Amino acid sequence: MDQIAPRPRVALFVTCLVDLHRPTVGFAAIKLLEQAGCDVEVPRAQTCCGQPAYNSGDRATAAAMARDYLEAFSGYDYVVVPSGSCGGMLRTHMPHLFDDDPNTKARAEQLAARTYELISFLTDIRGMTHVDAAFTANATYHDSCAGLRELGVKAQPRALLASVSGLSLTEMKEPEICCGFGGTFCVKYPEISTRMVSDKTADIVATGADTLLAGDMGCLLNMAGRLSRQGSAIKVRHVAEVLAGMTGDVPAIGESRG
Amino acid sequence: MLSTSTEFKANAHDAMANVGLQKALSRTRPQNPAKRAAAVAALPEFEELRDIGRDIKNHALAHLDFYLETWEANVLKSGGHVHWCSTADDARDAVLKICQAAGAKTVTKGKSMISEELAINDHLEKFGIEPIETDLGEYILQIRKEPPSHIIGPAFHLNREDWEESFRKVHTQLDPNRVFAERKDIQNEARILLREKFLVADVGITGANFLIAETGSSVIVTNEGNGDLTQTLPRVHIVLASIEKCVPTLEDATSLLRLLARSATGQDFSVYTTFSTGGRRPGDLDGPEEYHVVIVDNGRSAMIGSEFQDMLRCIRCAACMNHCPVYQTVGGHAYGWVYPGPMGSVLTPSLIGVDKAGHLPNASTFCGKCESVCPVKIPLPNMMRHWREREFERHLSPSAVRTNLAAWAWVARRPALYRLATKIAAKTLSLLAGKKGRFASLPFAGGWTAGRDLPAPEGDTFFARYARTQRAAK
Numbered sequence: 001m002d003q004i005a006p007r008p009r010v011a012l013f014v015t016c017l018v019d020l021h022r023p024t025v026g027f028a029a030i031k032l033l034e035q036a037g038c039d040v041e042v043p044r045a046q047t048c049c050g051q052p053a054y055n056s057g058d059r060a061t062a063a064a065m066a067r068d069y070l071e072a073f074s075g076y077d078y079v080v081v082p083s084g085s086c087g088g089m090l091r092t093h094m095p096h097l098f099d100d101d102p103n104t105k106a107r108a109e110q111l112a113a114r115t116y117e118l119i120s121f122l123t124d125i126r127g128m129t130h131v132d133a134a135f136t137a138n139a140t141y142h143d144s145c146a147g148l149r150e151l152g153v154k155a156q157p158r159a160l161l162a163s164v165s166g167l168s169l170t171e172m173k174e175p176e177i178c179c180g181f182g183g184t185f186c187v188k189y190p191e192i193s194t195r196m197v198s199d200k201t202a203d204i205v206a207t208g209a210d211t212l213l214a215g216d217m218g219c220l221l222n223m224a225g226r227l228s229r230q231g232s233a234i235k236v237r238h239v240a241e242v243l244a245g246m247t248g249d250v251p252a253i254g255e256s257r258g
Numbered sequence: 259m260l261s262t263s264t265e266f267k268a269n270a271h272d273a274m275a276n277v278g279l280q281k282a283l284s285r286t287r288p289q290n291p292a293k294r295a296a297a298v299a300a301l302p303e304f305e306e307l308r309d310i311g312r313d314i315k316n317h318a319l320a321h322l323d324f325y326l327e328t329w330e331a332n333v334l335k336s337g338g339h340v341h342w343c344s345t346a347d348d349a350r351d352a353v354l355k356i357c358q359a360a361g362a363k364t365v366t367k368g369k370s371m372i373s374e375e376l377a378i379n380d381h382l383e384k385f386g387i388e389p390i391e392t393d394l395g396e397y398i399l400q401i402r403k404e405p406p407s408h409i410i411g412p413a414f415h416l417n418r419e420d421w422e423e424s425f426r427k428v429h430t431q432l433d434p435n436r437v438f439a440e441r442k443d444i445q446n447e448a449r450i451l452l453r454e455k456f457l458v459a460d461v462g463i464t465g466a467n468f469l470i471a472e473t474g475s476s477v478i479v480t481n482e483g484n485g486d487l488t489q490t491l492p493r494v495h496i497v498l499a500s501i502e503k504c505v506p507t508l509e510d511a512t513s514l515l516r517l518l519a520r521s522a523t524g525q526d527f528s529v530y531t532t533f534s535t536g537g538r539r540p541g542d543l544d545g546p547e548e549y550h551v552v553i554v555d556n557g558r559s560a561m562i563g564s565e566f567q568d569m570l571r572c573i574r575c576a577a578c579m580n581h582c583p584v585y586q587t588v589g590g591h592a593y594g595w596v597y598p599g600p601m602g603s604v605l606t607p608s609l610i611g612v613d614k615a616g617h618l619p620n621a622s623t624f625c626g627k628c629e630s631v632c633p634v635k636i637p638l639p640n641m642m643r644h645w646r647e648r649e650f651e652r653h654l655s656p657s658a659v660r661t662n663l664a665a666w667a668w669v670a671r672r673p674a675l676y677r678l679a680t681k682i683a684a685k686t687l688s689l690l691a692g693k694k695g696r697f698a699s700l701p702f703a704g705g706w707t708a709g710r711d712l713p714a715p716e717g718d719t720f721f722a723r724y725a726r727t728q729r730a731a732k
Contacts, residue, residue, distance in 0.1 A: 014720050016670075020680050021713075023720035042724055047670040053663060055624065057646030057655060061667045068671060145625035178583045182623025184659075187705035189621055192270055194709030195587050196623075225710030228696055236713075254696040254713030 008077035010038040013069075013115075015086045016048040017217035018238075022253065025217065028244035029082045029118050036126035038078075045072040049086040054093065055183055063097040070107055078125070079115040082240050083216050084147020085183075087117035092150045117147055118240060119215055123156040130163030133245035138168050140209035141239070142200070142223065143176045144216035157215060157239050164242060170207040177203075181222040197226040205232060211252075213239045224253040259377050259405060261610050263594035266617035270588040279589045282415045290580035293524025294631065301520065311517045312635045314510045315571035318502075319562065325471040325504045326553075332474025336536030338549040349554045350381040353463070353496060356550050357387050360494045362460035368478060368485035369393035370465025371409050371574060372498050372554060374596045375609070378463070389463075390455045392484040394448055401428050407590030409597060410522050410576045415589055418444070452484070462488040462546070466499035467518065467573070468511040469551070475535040476551065477511055479518065479528035486532050495537065495546035500554045502570040514573055517633035521575035557609040565644045569604045571634040576601075578628035578638060584621055593618060600628035604641040612645055616654055619645035680719050688717035 010033050018025045026042075033040045050065035069090065073079050081087040091112045098105035122128040141161070147153035161169055180186065180196025187193075200223060204212055212227070212234055214220050224236035235252035251257050262269060273279055298304045318325055330340045341356075343349035353376075357365060365382060367373065367389055379389040379400070391400040395413035399406060401424050406412030422438040425447055432450070437443060464485050466476040476497045478485045489495045505511050519525040538545035561567055579585040579599025590598035595615065597605050603618035612619075619642035628638045649655045669676050691697055691714030699707045706712055 016680075019720040020684050021715040023716055023718055023723050026720040026724070042721075044721075045673045047673055047676045053667055055643060055646065056659065056663055057643065057648070057650030058663055058667070059647050059650075061663070064671060065667070145623070145627070149626035149630055176627075178623050178625035178627070180583070180623060182625070185621075185623045187703075189267070189270070190705040190708050191267075191274065192584060192587055192621070193623075195274055196583055197710065199583075199587075221713055222710065224713050225696070225706070228711040228713070229698075229709065250716060251695060254711060256695045257693050 007037055007039050010040050010078045010080050011073050011076040012040055012042045013046060013049070013073070013079050013081040013086065013090065014042065015081060015083045015217065017221070018082055021221065022217055022238060022250075024246055024250045025082050025238045025240050028238070028240040028246045029080065031244040031246070032118070032122055032128075032131070032240060033080060035131070036122050036128050038126070041076070043072045049081075049089040050094075051086065051089045051183060054089065054097070059097065066094045066097050066108065067104070069094070070104070070111055074107065074111055077114065078121065079111065080118050080121050081115065082118040082238070083218075084117050084144045084151055084153050085216050085218060087115065088146035088150035091115045091117075117151050117153055117215070119160065119243070120151060120153045120156045123159060128160065131160055131243045131245070133163075133243055134165040135242050135245070135247050136166035137211040137235075138170060138209050139211040139213050139242075140170050140172050140204055140207045141175060142172070142179060142204075142212065142214040142219060144214055144219045145178050147215055148176060153215065157213075160243050161213070161239065167242070170209050172203045172207055174203055179219045179223050181218045183218065186222060193222075194226070197222050201226050201230060201232065204234065210234060212236045213242060215239050220253055228254045259374060259596055261595040261606075261614055263606060263610070263615040263618055266592060266594055266621060269592035269594055270621075273588040273592045276589075278417055278420060279415045281417055283586055283589060286411070286414055286580075287586045290524075294521060294577060294580070295524075297520040297524040297526065300526075301516075304520070307513065307517055308633055308635055311514055311573075311633055312571060314505060314513060315573075315634050318505050318510070319567060319570050322501065322504065322562065325506055326501060329469050329471040329474055329504050332472065333536070333549075333551060334474075336474050336549075337539070338474065338536045338551060341550060341552045343552055343554045344556075346376045346554070346556050349376050349498070349552050349556065350378060352552045353378055353498070354381060354385055354387075356494065356496055356548075356552075357382065357461050358385070360460050360548070362387050362494070364388045364390060364455065364459045365461045365463055366390050366392050366456055366459040366488045366492065367396070367462070368464035368480065368488040369396050369412065370463065370498050371406075371596060372465055372500050373463065374406060375556065376498070376554065378498070390452075390459065392452055392456065392488050393480070394445065394482055394484075397448055397452065398424055401425075405591065405596070407598065408576060408579065409574050409601075415591070456487045456491050459488075459492045461494040461496060462490075462492040463496045463498060464489050466497050466503050466551075468514065469499055469504040469553075470506075470508055470511050470533075471504055472507045473535055475508075475533045477515075477531065477533050479515070479531050481523070481525075481529040483530050486530055489532070489534060490544055490546065493546060494548040494550065495534065497534070497549070497551040498554065499551060500556065501558055502572075518573055518575050521577040521631065521633040561608050566604065566608050566641055568636050569601070569608065569641060571636055572601050572605070573634060574601075575633055577631040577633065581627045581631050583625060583627070584623065600638045600642070601636070604636075604638055604645070607645050612648055612652075613654060616645075616649055619643075619649075677719070677721055681722050684715040684719045685717060688715050690714075
């Protein structure tokens, strides 16, 4: 592996949902990465990881978007993504789009190996063990599927959350079961998706927690939307907002604004 | 079996409203994963064994022609008969001919998913031969004229009261005051009636968990012992098996058996594991006089060499469906054909055509749980994605989806234009939502908002805000 500078140049892949829906998560990521000793840049030429095309069977479009990604991000020491789902796409799946193109595949594999989900990057690569943040809440944490099973994100967010002053964590009975979001699944099969997210919210409510945290905007929007439809007062936030101490900057996801 | 997979959405809707099914699901949903987890935790080499299992099946599939021929030669050597069948029709005819040659009036059957695939029962009945299912779950389904909803617990969707109702209706010769308080009451009653059937059957049909090339044996596993009575008591034993069941050696089969029960029911081993090699030999005290294997392709050889070859590793343990959040929400019948859950979502399109089973590989969140528990590490989500690719290539995916996807991709590949579009969208949605911070309904988002609110965006996009902070910093 190449020698990594003591202050690595990290490119933030913002993700389309953070860009559109919850910019605060992007700023929280920048703050955390800087705290972890990184120089952070945000390449302008980025939009989406291509997952909607990839999972809809449109491999050609997904590959074209992956080429754009290689173009824009190859020059950095690392790429960091505040999402296990987009992170899994760019780290685990993206190189396979070039299975029939060995030259591009080699480049893709090199970049994929330097692409990380945010929280696991902070702990596993940058050695972060605690954060300087306070947030008074009894929270529960949902393990998003791609982060958990494709990238092994499980202990990392819990380890950092343990250092947030005022925060306690109560585990769900089944924190690893899918919330029913599934990208386009939630609009292709809304009835099944709604049933799945209802099972999930029942598990969340049963913990007695007042706050739900996770590391993926898709799952968060899904669970927040269901909780609010059920009239629940549970607040929903991306874990990065909490770790960066930015919960005061913005209401919880779907929460009414004063 | 006729497929209703095209009706998946409607099937799923009915399933979610089916009180009995939902009761059964809520009972089994936590149970099966917990049993498997305990069995896996008790075997330190389980993960290593999964790699071994995958490699055994990969090797067997890579040399399947060789192993099938070796297997056949050894079946013949042990006095058995082999009937090669390319299609379901061929297989049905082969079974019928053997039964007719044996002058069969009744045929007992062990549990076999391939027999469901081939709809053997209907075919035999059409020709005046009575098939009798002897697996307890299959027995009640035969009474109720229902297909299995799970590949190893075919009647898991029924509750005790369903059993009682069906038994009282059919077993009219028994004491009407008998009680059905416990599972063993059900078992005892079925046993009384089935015992007679075992003794008079002319032919016994079983499936096969494995065929072993080096010995020409077939292997079945059961927990009820019905398979043994089915294959040893009648004069003729027919094994129904598909080509991918063949493994090279006894050692290979036993390695896979170590994975099978643990993955399926959380047992270390099934209660009965029976190896059959040919029929009764001179001097044997029991066993069938004739041993036939009807070996079926029915679409499988076309999977070899394709992106779906890995699916042929499947050993039918059902761990994928036991752990699938979609299956656990809608049950097995919703999938509309023989094989439900994640393994069915890959296999069914291969066997009946993706045009008839297109919903199945789409009805997955790609949560990856199935792959993580598969004893032979089949990349199920990847293969469902391959089916979506085939659908996309063949223009089978809905045109609205294709149009939206193309429009989105066109914009998403032009960052400046994309920036502008998202900026307007974020601002508009945020303003529309106002102080509420969410939408209870929104035009074109009915799929989302039927069951959920849509949280409103903050207002600025990340990139708009980031550009401002960059300018301010200069």
